Amino acid sequence: RKEVEQDPGPFNVPEGATVAFNCTYSNSASQSFFWYRQDCRKEPKLLMSVYSSGNEDGRFTAQLNRASQYISLLIRDSKLSDSATYLCVVNKGTGGFKTIFGAGTRLFVKA
Amino acid sequence: GAVVSQHPSRVICKSGTSVKIECRSLDFQATTMFWYRQFPKQSLMLMATSNEGSKATYEQGVEKDKFLINHASLTLSTLTVTSAHPEDSSFYICSASGTSGGARADTQYFGPGTRLTVL
Numbered sequence: 571r572k573e574v575e576q577d578p579g580p581f582n583v584p585e586g587a588t589v590a591f592n593c594t595y596s597n598s599a600s601q602s603f604f605w606y607r608q609d610c611r612k613e614p615k616l617l618m619s620v621y622s623s624g625n626e627d628g629r630f631t632a633q634l635n636r637a638s639q640y641i642s643l644l645i646r647d648s649k650l651s652d653s654a655t656y657l658c659v660v661n662k663g664t665g666g667f668k669t670i671f672g673a674g675t676r677l678f679v680k681a
Numbered sequence: 682g683a684v685v686s687q688h689p690s691r692v693i694c695k696s697g698t699s700v701k702i703e704c705r706s707l708d709f710q711a712t713t714m715f716w717y718r719q720f721p722k723q724s725l726m727l728m729a730t731s732n733e734g735s736k737a738t739y740e741q742g743v744e745k746d747k748f749l750i751n752h753a754s755l756t757l758s759t760l761t762v763t764s765a766h767p768e769d770s771s772f773y774i775c776s777a778s779g780t781s782g783g784a785r786a787d788t789q790y791f792g793p794g795t796r797l798t799v800l
Contacts, residue, residue: 601787602787602788604788611772611796612793612794613774613791613792613793613794614725614774614791615791616788616789616790619788657724657725659789661787669715669727669789671724671725671727672724673724674724
């Protein structure tokens with residue numbers, strides 16, 4: 571079993587749709603959690619951190635459920651520019667933490 | 682804040698030559714830098730982790746004599762691909778984490794990547 575698992579997709583949605591991505595992690599001692607976005611042939615860019623209390627940034631909402639070891643990302647009112655690969659990222663350990671990247675979920679938003 | 686640059690963005694070289702890639706944190710001190718490789722349509726693969734002034738820690742299966750990493754200062758790390766071969770052609774991306782200049786120690790900030798093509 572992978573340490574961080576994501577549905578690879580692709581998700582094909584029309585503009586304006588709401589889409590949700592899920593991610594599970596295996597190490598209960600994981601400390602911090604993030605969603606990154608990676609466009610084709612570009613580097614990953616931090617989208618948002620994920621907290622147990624939930625984190626919202628405009629059309630994007632991230633949630634963490636520590637009991638279920640589950641992270642989600644919700645995108646509302648999808649735009650064409652949201653098309654990308656979304657990476658779930660988990661840090662385990664403190665101090666010299668180790669970062670584990672999910673394989674990513676591809677999203678295509680179509681007009 | 683927390684900007685990372687990488688140079689060169691693209692390099693094409695002949696088989697057998699060595700290529701050096703630089704990674705710089707521009708507005709924060711990078712206590713830790715990471716080097717990744719990504720093949721087309723595949724996920725990021727961590728190659729090594731380096732702390733300033735220390736030897737890099739390589740992931741299993743990554744040859745340290747082939748991929749030389751130097752993290753000589755808090756703002757610069759270099760990756761040298763020695764005696765490059767066509768199978769080394771890939772997208773190499775560095776990232777950095779730190780605690781100054783708006784950076785968070787638990788967050789990786791990525792450089793724009795270097796696309797290496799070995800002929």
